[in-house]
Amino acid sequence: MYALFSIAGGLSTGLIGFYLGLGLVAIVRGITGHDAYDEQVSITIGYVCGLIGWLMGIGMWGAWGREWFGLRTYWRKAPGWQRYFTFSPDHKVIGIQYLVTFIVVFLLAGLGAMLMRWELMESGMQLFNHDQYNAVMSLHGILMVAVAVAAVIGGLGNYFVPLMIGAEDMAFPRLNALTYWLVPPVAAMLLATPFLGGIEHGWTAYPPLSVVTDSSQILFGLAVITFGLTSILGGLNFIITIIYMRAPGMTWGRLPIFVWSMFVTSWMALLYTQGFAVALLMVLLDRIAGMSFFNAEAGGDPLLYQHVFWFYSHPAVYIMVLPGFGIALEVISHFSRKPLFAYRYAVGGLLGILGLGGVVWAHHMFTSGMPNYLHGPFLVATEAISIPTGLVFLAALGTIWMGRLWLRTPMLFGLAVIFNFACGGVTGIFLADVPTDIHLQDTYFVVAHFHYTIVGGEIFGLFAGIYYWFPKMTGRMYNEKLAQLHFWWMFISFNVTFFVMHWPGIQGMNRRIADYPESLENVNLFVSISAFLLGASFLVFIYNMIYSWIRGPVAEANPWAARTIEWQVSSPPPVENFPEPPVVRGHPYDYGVPGSVHAVFPGAATIPAGAGGGQ
Amino acid sequence: MGSYRIGWIMAVWLIVLIFVDFSIAQWVDHDQLRFSLLTIGTLAEAIPIAYYFMHISRVWQGEVH
Amino acid sequence: MAAATHAAHATHDSLRIKRAGLWLFFFSETILFGLLMSARFFLEGIEREHLDQALGVGITSILVTSSVTAYMAETAIEHDRRSDAMWWLLGTIALGFIFAFGVGYEWATAEFTRHEAFGTVFFTMTGVHAAHVLSGVGLLALVAIQLGRGRFSSKDHWPISGTIMYWHFVDIVWIFFYPTLYLV
Ligand SMILES: [Cu+2]
Numbered sequence: 076m077y078a079l080f081s082i083a084g085g086l087s088t089g090l091i092g093f094y095l096g097l098g099l100v101a102i103v104r105g106i107t108g109h110d111a112y113d114e115q116v117s118i119t120i121g122y123v124c125g126l127i128g129w130l131m132g133i134g135m136w137g138a139w140g141r142e143w144f145g146l147r148t149y150w151r152k153a154p155g156w157q158r159y160f161t162f163s164p165d166h167k168v169i170g171i172q173y174l175v176t177f178i179v180v181f182l183l184a185g186l187g188a189m190l191m192r193w194e195l196m197e198s199g200m201q202l203f204n205h206d207q208y209n210a211v212m213s214l215h216g217i218l219m220v221a222v223a224v225a226a227v228i229g230g231l232g233n234y235f236v237p238l239m240i241g242a243e244d245m246a247f248p249r250l251n252a253l254t255y256w257l258v259p260p261v262a263a264m265l266l267a268t269p270f271l272g273g274i275e276h277g278w279t280a281y282p283p284l285s286v287v288t289d290s291s292q293i294l295f296g297l298a299v300i301t302f303g304l305t306s307i308l309g310g311l312n313f314i315i316t317i318i319y320m321r322a323p324g325m326t327w328g329r330l331p332i333f334v335w336s337m338f339v340t341s342w343m344a345l346l347y348t349q350g351f352a353v354a355l356l357m358v359l360l361d362r363i364a365g366m367s368f369f370n371a372e373a374g375g376d377p378l379l380y381q382h383v384f385w386f387y388s389h390p391a392v393y394i395m396v397l398p399g400f401g402i403a404l405e406v407i408s409h410f411s412r413k414p415l416f417a418y419r420y421a422v423g424g425l426l427g428i429l430g431l432g433g434v435v436w437a438h439h440m441f442t443s444g445m446p447n448y449l450h451g452p453f454l455v456a457t458e459a460i461s462i463p464t465g466l467v468f469l470a471a472l473g474t475i476w477m478g479r480l481w482l483r484t485p486m487l488f489g490l491a492v493i494f495n496f497a498c499g500g501v502t503g504i505f506l507a508d509v510p511t512d513i514h515l516q517d518t519y520f521v522v523a524h525f526h527y528t529i530v531g532g533e534i535f536g537l538f539a540g541i542y543y544w545f546p547k548m549t550g551r552m553y554n555e556k557l558a559q560l561h562f563w564w565m566f567i568s569f570n571v572t573f574f575v576m577h578w579p580g581i582q583g584m585n586r587r588i589a590d591y592p593e594s595l596e597n598v599n600l601f602v603s604i605s606a607f608l609l610g611a612s613f614l615v616f617i618y619n620m621i622y623s624w625i626r627g628p629v630a631e632a633n634p635w636a637a638r639t640i641e642w643q644v645s646s647p648p649p650v651e652n653f654p655e656p657p658v659v660r661g662h663p664y665d666y667g668v669p670g671s672v673h674a675v676f677p678g679a680a681t682i683p684a685g686a687g688g689g690q
Numbered sequence: 691m692g693s694y695r696i697g698w699i700m701a702v703w704l705i706v707l708i709f710v711d712f713s714i715a716q717w718v719d720h721d722q723l724r725f726s727l728l729t730i731g732t733l734a735e736a737i738p739i740a741y742y743f744m745h746i747s748r749v750w751q752g753e754v755h
Numbered sequence: 756m757a758a759a760t761h762a763a764h765a766t767h768d769s770l771r772i773k774r775a776g777l778w779l780f781f782f783s784e785t786i787l788f789g790l791l792m793s794a795r796f797f798l799e800g801i802e803r804e805h806l807d808q809a810l811g812v813g814i815t816s817i818l819v820t821s822s823v824t825a826y827m828a829e830t831a832i833e834h835d836r837r838s839d840a841m842w843w844l845l846g847t848i849a850l851g852f853i854f855a856f857g858v859g860y861e862w863a864t865a866e867f868t869r870h871e872a873f874g875t876v877f878f879t880m881t882g883v884h885a886a887h888v889l890s891g892v893g894l895l896a897l898v899a900i901q902l903g904r905g906r907f908s909s910k911d912h913w914p915i916s917g918t919i920m921y922w923h924f925v926d927i928v929w930i931f932f933y934p935t936l937y938l939v
Contacts, residue, residue, distance in 0.1 A: 143897050144897065144900075144901075145900070145901040145904060145906060246772050246776065247772075247776060307783050311776060311779045311780060311783065312776075314779060315772055315775055315776045315779065318775070319771065319772045319775065320772075345779060345782070345783050346782075346783070346786060347786075349783065349786045349787040349790060350786075350790060352787070353787060353790045353791065353794075357794070357879070360875070360879060364869060364878075365869060365870055366869050366870070366874075366875040366878070366879065367869075367870055367871060367872055367874075367875045368794065368798070368875055368876075368879075373870055373871050373872055373875075374798065374799075374871055374872030374873070375798060375872055375875065376797065376798060379794055379797050379798060382797070383790055383793075383794065386790070693830040693833070693834075694827065694830055696826075697823055697826050697827050697830060700823060700826070701820065701823040704819045704822075704823070705816060705819065705820075708812060708815055708816055708819060709812070711933075711934060711938060712808075712812045712938070714938070715934070715937070715938035715939075716808075721801055724938075724939070725801060725939060728934045728938055728939060731934075732930055732931055732934055735819075735927075735930050736927045736930050736931070739822060739923055739926065739927055739930075740923075740927065742826075743822060743825075743826045743923045744920050744923045744924070745920075746778070748771075748774060749771075749774055749775050749778055752771060753770055753771065
């Protein structure tokens with residue numbers, strides 16, 4: 076069993092590294108006259124050494140590390156499905172690795188949400204005590220943030236960006252594999268937090284609580300810093316790929332909109348992710364080295380954390396949602412059989428969000444005690460972001476207008492992205508305005524708002540993308556009836572859950588607290604039941620995916636008659652992507668424009684069907 | 691200009707600037723002025739390093755051989 | 756014919772891609788160091804604590820000199836002068852070590868502790884930077900070993916160039932950190 080061998084190799088070198096790290100700490104501490112084992116220091120050093128061991132063991136040593144010492148590199152080549160368990164440089168393998176991993180994480184985190192809603196069905200404490208509730212809530216938060224940051228970018232982005240720009244692979248294939256194999260330790264660390272007492276501080280990890288809470292915080296911090304590395308290196312790889320690896324003729328004006336959204340997102344990941352990592356590094360140093368970044372007694376300032384943290388975590392919402400926009404625009408154009416309306420304005424909108432996204436972070440801090448003169452500028456900047464976002468919506472609506480809508484599942488999800496995000500945008504205005512925000516801050520109104528934007532905008536986009544590209548990735552077709560059942564079930568229960576959730580928020584029900592006044596019991600029971608229905612809808616999805624991947628009917632190369640390049644190769648694409656390199660001649664979305672061609676394969680004997688795509 | 695000569699000229703330039711910065715810090719008492727002068731001095735070191743030592747222009751001009 | 760030119764383009768491109776990727780990495784690291792610098796100004800304004808000024812200017816000169824020697828090493832290998840390049844590389848490594856010892860000495864003799872605010876930012880900034888210096892020394896040692904084994908020539912020296920670019924970057928970071936901590 077090759078897969079087993081690969082994983083076991085990584086695990087054992089990882090464990091060896093971990094214990095070497097513990098030993099190192101013990102020796103150094105022993106020499107300097109301390110106890111040999113200190114939970115926080117030992118875990119930190121052990122984790123760093125273990126992480127290096129794990130990466131080397133999983134295959135990075137052979138494929139990359141040997142080169143640093145002037146040795147010949149080699150790849151472990153595994154057959155069939157087993158290659159998903161190796162350090163593989165193929166962007167298609169890495170895409171599937173990301174996608175499957177993060178769908179599993181998504182379901183686990185969703186289970187956490189179900190437990191929370193169970194606890195919130197009645198006021199008073201039933202299922203959990205307060206600490207356990209905090210642990211579940213925090214784990215749900217950080218796992219879902221991880222899913223939102225990496226599922227679309229790492230999964231669909233890795234798989235389809237090189238295909239859509241006509242490249243053989245990403246610019247740095249080994250770096251790409253490295254970013255994926257950093258993810259399992261992150262997941263393992265986060266899932267281990269309940270065994271060290273559970274995270275109490277939500278995914279935001281504000282000090283002073285995060286400095287004084289129990290040592291599961293160390294696991295959280297290390298996991299998030301590692302995950303930041305994944306995000307930054309992944310973003311770097313996408314930027315270079317999109318700049319340098321485009322097929323001849325693929326000018327910036329002909330780039331598919333999903334690739335544009337990935338380009339903008341990657342810049343955000345590259346520029347801002349350090350904020351979260353540095354913020355948690357400071358917490359880590361306060362904890363294990365006794366430093367005073369956030370200790371006001373010694374001259375530190377907890378507000379510093381919020382600035383550094385939100386410097387990343389506001390742009391993070393664009394890292395999450397822009398790829399969702401990209402997918403939505405992509406499928407809306409293909410399934411309206413019309414050219415994408417106002418393509419240039421949509422690209423301008425994405426770039427505008429990139430520009431403005433970095434200067435609005437303090438709208439999360441209106442009640443945190445920062446100087447009052449900062450309120451106005453951040454209010455205005457935040458509201459101004461609706462202008463570029465509006466351009467993206469303009470493109471979507473203009474494309475739908477008078478289109479021949481083909482309401483297959485991907486299109487339904489794409490349209491839902493537009494609808495949901497519009498709802499989330501409207502409630503965002505109340506949170507961006509200081510007077511209303513002071514009332515709504517830290518209530519379920521905020522929870523409802525960001526679920527509308529992130530789940531409604533990105534996770535719906537993720538499903539649009541999964542259904543849209545499922546035949547390309549697996550070579551098989553999903554079951555359309557089940558898929559539509561999944562869509563309507565998820566769409567209706569999602570909207571009911573989170574629309575109603577605004578109400579207890581306006582009534583002042585605080586988020587992140589396991590208990591609430593009895594007067595809000597009915598509405599919470601309603602939200603809970605609706606949330607359970609939402610959770611159940613994913614069972615349909617899982618069944619459909621697993622069954623169709625194994626038993627589904629064999630898909631054609633281009634079942635949607637789409638024009639973009641990824642559909643012009645076989646399903647699934649060959650290892651080298653393009654037997655003959657493509658040359659781009661025209662715009663990707665010119666449906667119905669007579670005589671227009673997007674890409675051709677000059678070396679191939681015959682031009683594949685669908686390259687014209689005139690209909 | 692020979693590549694080695696660039697190295698020697700840069701060496702002199704950087705060392706001189708370090709001592710200029712150092713002197714500014716010792717003798718300029720006005721806070722904002724000192725801060726601005728130091729910023730300029732720092733950039734005057736960093737930009738030539740990026741240009742001459744790190745060959746930043748090769749990113750857009752391609753390799754020269 | 757078409758395939759041949761394609762391949763030639765590919766190797767040329769691949770160097771360009773590596774160079775651009777490294778620059779993006781520096782860009783990203785710049786934000787990391789920039790955030791640490793902002794933390795220093797956020798907590799302490801432009802107040803400055805008493806530090807050993809002679810030591811500060813000394814280690815700064817040493818690190819900047821090491822950047823010059825690193826440049827000389829790269830220039831030498833571009834002209835196929837292997838043994839010159841080797842000596843310049845070894846000189847760079849030695850200067851890097853001296854710098855690291857200087858920082859260590861500063862740490863040992865500092866008049867403040869890490870528990871107070873200035874100590875917090877001072878030890879964090881110099882610590883993160885010193886970690887980069889030491890990793891740079893490690894990388895320089897790796898390429899020096901390969902150079903000693905007869906790899907690299909004027910046609911093929913990307914690992915040397917990349918490592919030296921990293922070294923210059925770490926130097927630039929210090930050029931910003933030095934006034935931030937010692938002079939402002
Ligand atoms: Cu925000």
